[in-house]
Amino acid sequence: GAVVSQHPSRVICKSGTSVKIECRSLDFQATTMFWYRQFPKQSLMLMATSNEGSKATYEQGVEKDKFLINHASLTLSTLTVTSAHPEDSSFYICSASSGVTGELFFGEGSRLTVL
């Protein structure tokens, strides 16, 4: 199946700093990528839809100035958590569709811990 790579897999930062997470589709072009957030023992919650070359669409309740999304190319989307706080600690997962079958493939996830 299609491969989606996410980096870093784990990051620990101090409160107030910004953290960037990268999501790459390795063997296909993805015009649309999605960013999810998952709390312990909870399911994945969609944060935003990232479209190549245009602004991301954020779900209700997700602060767009807090979670900056950039989709500069057909294979790369980035999520930047700005001025991170402990409550931003979570598991962030990106996904991308190959567009051929409509299936969504997920990255390995990034565990963010804000101290």
Add this chain to the structure above:
Amino acid sequence: EDQVTQSPEALRLQEGESSSLNCSYTVSGLRGLFWYRQDPGKGPEFLFTLYSAGEEKEKERLKATLTKKESFLHITAPKPEDSATYLCAVSVGSQGNLIFGKGTKLSVKP
């Protein structure tokens, strides 16, 4: 409101003990139903996509079925390596975003 409900929340099986996981959904326009497997600390791993009622798909010990209101993931003679959380999701948006259920955590004991 679009909703996905999975049951049970947790399931413990003995190796070789077959069972089924349920995913019921209420959506305004189903574009597809997806099953994923998620291991701790990992992203979801794609298993199946079902598009229409009556459709069935199989992969090794897993078989997914779909009706107009629910989907089942049947596990035949499970092995300990099948232990994971199984997520069900539905695609309803034009761009393909998914709405996930909370998952069923499966534990298979040897």
